[in-house]
Amino acid sequence: MKEKWKNIIKQTTERFKTRSNGQKGFILGGIFLIIAAFIFVTVMMSTPKLVPLYSNLSPQEAGQIQENLNGKGVANEVQDGGKTILVPEEQVNNLQVQLAAEGLPESGNIDFSYFGEKSGFGITDKEFGVLEREATQTEIASLIKSINGVEDASVMITLPESSVWVNQEEEKASASVVLSLGAGAKLNEDQVKALYHLVSKSVSNLPMENIVITDQYFNYYDLNAVNSTASASKYEEQRKIKQDVERDLQRRVQQMLSTIMGQGKVVATVTTDIDFTEEKREENIVEPVDKENMKGIEVSVERIRETFTGEGAGEGGVGGTGDQEVPTYPGSAAGSNGDYEKVEERINNEVNKIRKEIVESPYEIRDLGIQVMVEPPTPNKPESLPQERLDDIEQILSAIVRTSISKDINETLSEEDIQEKIFVSAQPFNGKQETTAVSKGIPLWIYIVGGVLLIVIILLIFLLSRKRRTETESKIEEFQMDEPQESYYVPDVNQEKGSEGTVRKEQLERMAKEKPEEFAKLVRTWLSEE
Numbered sequence: 111m112k113e114k115w116k117n118i119i120k121q122t123t124e125r126f127k128t129r130s131n132g133q134k135g136f137i138l139g140g141i142f143l144i145i146a147a148f149i150f151v152t153v154m155m156s157t158p159k160l161v162p163l164y165s166n167l168s169p170q171e172a173g174q175i176q177e178n179l180n181g182k183g184v185a186n187e188v189q190d191g192g193k194t195i196l197v198p199e200e201q202v203n204n205l206q207v208q209l210a211a212e213g214l215p216e217s218g219n220i221d222f223s224y225f226g227e228k229s230g231f232g233i234t235d236k237e238f239g240v241l242e243r244e245a246t247q248t249e250i251a252s253l254i255k256s257i258n259g260v261e262d263a264s265v266m267i268t269l270p271e272s273s274v275w276v277n278q279e280e281e282k283a284s285a286s287v288v289l290s291l292g293a294g295a296k297l298n299e300d301q302v303k304a305l306y307h308l309v310s311k312s313v314s315n316l317p318m319e320n321i322v323i324t325d326q327y328f329n330y331y332d333l334n335a336v337n338s339t340a341s342a343s344k345y346e347e348q349r350k351i352k353q354d355v356e357r358d359l360q361r362r363v364q365q366m367l368s369t370i371m372g373q374g375k376v377v378a379t380v381t382t383d384i385d386f387t388e389e390k391r392e393e394n395i396v397e398p399v400d401k402e403n404m405k406g407i408e409v410s411v412e413r414i415r416e417t418f419t420g421e422g423a424g425e426g427g428v429g430g431t432g433d434q435e436v437p438t439y440p441g442s443a444a445g446s447n448g449d450y451e452k453v454e455e456r457i458n459n460e461v462n463k464i465r466k467e468i469v470e471s472p473y474e475i476r477d478l479g480i481q482v483m484v485e486p487p488t489p490n491k492p493e494s495l496p497q498e499r500l501d502d503i504e505q506i507l508s509a510i511v512r513t514s515i516s517k518d519i520n521e522t523l524s525e526e527d528i529q530e531k532i533f534v535s536a537q538p539f540n541g542k543q544e545t546t547a548v549s550k551g552i553p554l555w556i557y558i559v560g561g562v563l564l565i566v567i568i569l570l571i572f573l574l575s576r577k578r579r580t581e582t583e584s585k586i587e588e589f590q591m592d593e594p595q596e597s598y599y600v601p602d603v604n605q606e607k608g609s610e611g612t613v614r615k616e617q618l619e620r621m622a623k624e625k626p627e628e629f630a631k632l633v634r635t636w637l638s639e640e
Contacts, residue, residue: 132577160187160196163205166261167193175214179205243267250312254287254305259295264288267313284320285309291325302331348386351473356380363480363510367503375485377539383477385516388470395464406459418450474516480507481533489538500534507532 126134163186164175172192179186179197184205187196197205233241247265254263270281287309291297297305302323310318323331360380367376398406482503486495508528512520622629 130580158185158198158200160185161199161202163195163197163202165190165194167195168262171214175209178209178212178214239269243269246313250287250309253308253312254289257297257301257304259292259297259301260289261292262290264290265309267316269313270315282320283313283316285313285316285322287321287323289323289325291327297331302333305331306333348384351386352382352384355384355473355475356382359478359480359510359514363482363507366506367482367484370499370503371484374539377483379481381479381481382475385474385476386472388472390467390469393464393466393468395462395466397462397464399460399462406461408457409460410456410458412456414452414454416450416452475514476516476519477531478511478514479531479533480511482507482535483539484534484536485539486536492536492538495536500536503534504529504532507534 126137129137164171167175169192172188172195175195176186176188179195184197184201188194189196247267250265250267251263254260254265264287266286268284270283287305289297305323306318306321309321309323310316318333321333325331359382360378363378363380364376367378368374398404400406484495484500484503486492488494508525511528511531512523515523618629621632
């Protein structure tokens with residue numbers, strides 16, 4: 111067995127010596143990497159994995175917990191600026207139960223559960239007031255910490271002293287709040303309003319103007335500034351809409367005219383007056399069905415006609431002006447004839463009843479002005495730009511104004527009004543700056559880096575192929591040195607000895623290809639002889 115191991119070691123050593131320097135370095139480097147990986151895995155497996163036991167702790171709580179863990183001999187580590195304590199993963203659950211039984215972590219703050227635990231006789235009103243205020247501050251801080259982005263909060267409340275005098279004006283409470291925000295956290299407007307309302311409604315007689323809220327960076331959150339931000343944001347929104355409309359019209363005008371006059375020959379500006387009023391109205395319209403004759407549809411018709419002809423008393427009453435008489439009513443004449451006719455007609459017409467709820471969206475263009483400066487083809491000769499071209503530009507701008515302005519206002523505009531909103535001038539551009547074309551293609555450095563990488567890849571492929579070829583040649587040489595080869599003669603199977611008939615056949619075929627006439631004569635001679 112010992113001799114066998116010696117032979118294996120000897121063969122391995124001899125093979126290693128026959129390798130080239132590059133192969134030796136590769137083998138030694140591989141062995142070194144394997145050993146380093148084994149050591150790294152061993153160290154990682156022997157080191158316990160630490161996970162958070164508690165997070166977002168105060169310095170006081172972190173110190174209490176770390177002191178307890180050191181007393182128990184538990185490996186621990188403090189991170190995140192003393193706010194997080196790490197312990198081995200397999201001990202997390204047991205440690206949380208043990209520390210909870212010992213009352214850890216304890217923040218040192220008083221909440222409302224304190225009164226249930228410590229209630230009893232012997233406490234004065236002064237002490238009770240201090241404890242109540244402290245409990246209120248603790249509960250408000252707990253509520254504030256539930257807001258996203260707030261890691262911790264400190265609340266200080268000042269309550270006014272009660273007075274025995276009735277006519278004395280009641281004082282207001284005040285509160286100060288200091289927030290500890292997380293990294294990169296930022297409170298928005300809704301969160302700031304919620305903080306003010308939360309503190310104001312948690313303490314009696316505490317107006318929101320008596321509340322001060324800051325963060326750990328001394329940033330003051332003013333409720334008035336938050337309320338004014340809404341109107342400011344509305345102004346910024348309207349201003350941005352106006353700029354977008356003007357920019358869009360200006361770009362379209364300049365793009366169209368640059369196609370006609372050439373690039374750099376046109377400068378256009380657009381000014382607008384936009385109505386941001388949002389109107390909501392209700393219209394109840396009643397109109398006839400037949401608008402030409404102003405008639406509706408007859409739904410029902412009732413016609414009553416009464417006539418009377420005869421002698422005797424006709425219509426009328428008692429003549430005169432007595433108490434029982436009707437003034438100005440003619441009296442009856444005895445023995446006279448009378449006629450009576452009554453016509454009554456009732457027609458119910460159906461009309462169109464239209465009810466409209468109209469919501470007019472804002473952002474209507476009430477007024478529009480376009481100013482265009484055109485450079486003549488020959489800048490120093492304004493006459494090089496014909497008047498017909500200027501007239502065409504004015505007509506194009508008139509169409510843009512006509513289609514852009516609101517429809518209600520557009521109907522009242524005449525051609526003269528449209529022309530007043532347009533200004534076209536032909537002047538040389540003396541202050542024009544020469545712009546350099548910016549290349550939007552691939553930067554030059556990308557080509558350089560790509561070329562260098564390509565050369566490196568080609569060089570590596572060449573070296574690898576050369577290395578493999580060298581190894582192959584060395585193996586062939588070793589094989590040839592170890593086992594000499596014997597040479598054998600193998601005759602060519604394609605070479606065959608031609609007979610006389612075969613030679614004659616080849617001659618005839620060659621003659622038929624090269625000299626077909628002589629070949630034909632020869633064939634005729636053979637046929638005649640036969």
